[in-house]
Amino acid sequence: MEALTRIAHASIRVAAETTGEAYTAAEAKANAAAQMAGLAYGLAAIGPSIGIGMIFGKAIEAMARQPESAGMVRTTMFLGAAFTEALALIGFVAFILLKFA
Amino acid sequence: MLLTQIANQKFAQITAALVPSAEEAGRGFHFPEINSILRWKDVVPGINKVIIIGILAALIGTVLFLVAAMKDGSKAPKGARNLAEVIVEFIEKNIIMETMGKSGMGWTPFLLCVFVFVYICNVPGIIPFIQMPATARMGVPMFMALLVWVVFNATGMKHQGAFGYIKGVLFPPGVPKALYILVTPIELISTLVVRPFSLAVRLFANMLAGHLLLVIFALLSEALIQAETQKFFLVPVGILPFILLMFLTGFEILVAFLQAYIFTVLAAVYIGGATHPEH
Numbered sequence: 001m002e003a004l005t006r007i008a009h010a011s012i013r014v015a016a017e018t019t020g021e022a023y024t025a026a027e028a029k030a031n032a033a034a035q036m037a038g039l040a041y042g043l044a045a046i047g048p049s050i051g052i053g054m055i056f057g058k059a060i061e062a063m064a065r066q067p068e069s070a071g072m073v074r075t076t077m078f079l080g081a082a083f084t085e086a087l088a089l090i091g092f093v094a095f096i097l098l099k100f101a
Numbered sequence: 102m103l104l105t106q107i108a109n110q111k112f113a114q115i116t117a118a119l120v121p122s123a124e125e126a127g128r129g130f131h132f133p134e135i136n137s138i139l140r141w142k143d144v145v146p147g148i149n150k151v152i153i154i155g156i157l158a159a160l161i162g163t164v165l166f167l168v169a170a171m172k173d174g175s176k177a178p179k180g181a182r183n184l185a186e187v188i189v190e191f192i193e194k195n196i197i198m199e200t201m202g203k204s205g206m207g208w209t210p211f212l213l214c215v216f217v218f219v220y221i222c223n224v225p226g227i228i229p230f231i232q233m234p235a236t237a238r239m240g241v242p243m244f245m246a247l248l249v250w251v252v253f254n255a256t257g258m259k260h261q262g263a264f265g266y267i268k269g270v271l272f273p274p275g276v277p278k279a280l281y282i283l284v285t286p287i288e289l290i291s292t293l294v295v296r297p298f299s300l301a302v303r304l305f306a307n308m309l310a311g312h313l314l315l316v317i318f319a320l321l322s323e324a325l326i327q328a329e330t331q332k333f334f335l336v337p338v339g340i341l342p343f344i345l346l347m348f349l350t351g352f353e354i355l356v357a358f359l360q361a362y363i364f365t366v367l368a369a370v371y372i373g374g375a376t377h378p379e380h
Contacts, residue, residue, distance in 0.1 A: 010112040075199040075366065082363045086299045089306035096309070100135045 004039065005032065037098035044091020051084040130324045138316055139238065139309075154235040158221035162214070192216060196365055201373035208372060211252065216365040219245060219304065223357035226312055227350050234357070237308040239301070246301035249368045257375030269378045300367055307360050311353045318346040 009032060059077035063070045141150040169185035172178070178186050192213050197205045222241055226234035235241050257266040270292050271285050325339025 006109075007112060010109065071195070072199060075195070078359070078363055079366060079370065082303060082367065083299075085307075086303050089303055089310075090299075092306050092310055093302060096135075 033098045037095045041091050041095040045088050048084050048088035055080045151235050151238050154225050162217040196369050200369040212365050219364050220361035227353045234308040236304050237312045239305050242301040242304040246297040250297040253371040253375045260376050311356050318342045
């Protein structure tokens with residue numbers, strides 16, 4: 001993590017030097033936050049994506065085995081997907097907060 | 102100490118190759134400020150586009166069901182009544198029967214209101230020239246989630262008594278007594294804090310993400326098709342984000358419905374859980 005932060009800082013410093021603009025501490029913080037925001041959202045999406053894939057896969061298996069219980073399985077599937085998705089969406093909100101707030 | 106200096110120099114060398122030069126950095130595609138996408142000017146002081154959409158959503162839903170109620174119910178349903186009956190049947194069959202069972206039928210009006218309002222607030226995200234879901238601002242989802250929170254807690258207190266409901270939430274039956282040290286704080290936070298928070302954030306973040314996605318691809322295809330340099334390469338490439346934009350618009354129709362459905366199902370599950378405690 002520290003190495004990533006250092007890459008971010010180094011790239012910003014180089015960018016500031018090549019464009020000839022002044023490189024203030026506030027700008028550095030904002031730029032680092034913006035770059036880390038993308039990373040944070042990417043990390044937040046890993047777990048929920050696997051989870052949602054498993055939920056829908058298992059639901060399709062269950063529906064194929066017992067088509068008469070498809071309605072109940074579908075409702076439960078959307079419930080589970082909604083709870084799993086919440087984590088990814090909180091990651092997205094964290095991204096928005098880091099990038100824009 | 103020397104090693105870190107060498108490492109820093111290496112980092113600077115590597116990243117210098119990745120950074121665009123000064124004349125390159127000024128050109129190209131710039132994403133607008135988020136405030137220019139989400140904050141609308143006031144039409145009348147205190148009333149902007151999002152509020153107008155919210156008021157219209159409430160009015161359209163009310164008028165639809167009033168018109169449907171005034172039609173003759175003895176003949177085969179047509180027009181507004183047909184639509185209203187389809188929505189009511191969907192709520193009763195696919196939401197209440199699946200989550201609360203037959204005893205929850207009394208909740209049809211409340212859940213119908215929630216579903217219709219949230220859906221009509223979501224849909225303007227893909228209607229041309231309006232293109233702003235009212236639920237992409239935190240106010241509407243937060244109010245709806247707080248409403249559901251008040252309703253399911255009040256229902257629990259009405260059906261089980263205030264003391265019984267709080268006892269059922271904090272000390273769920275069937276757990277070994279020693280585990281209550283662990284279970285009680287988790288249950289307290291998950292029922293009273295996480296439930297309304299996740300309900301509001303789920304709706305808000307889904308609609309905001311969809312809105313930003315549409316904005317990004319619309320701006321990208323516009324910037325590529327109107328490119329000033331390397332036209333014969335960039336203009337054909339600009340068609341690709343436009344095709345994706347059309348697919349995403351179709352996907353947003355699905356998301357608008359799905360989020361309204363999930364919001365209503367979760368409200369039904371919370372109310373059902375508060376009415377009938379676990380044994």
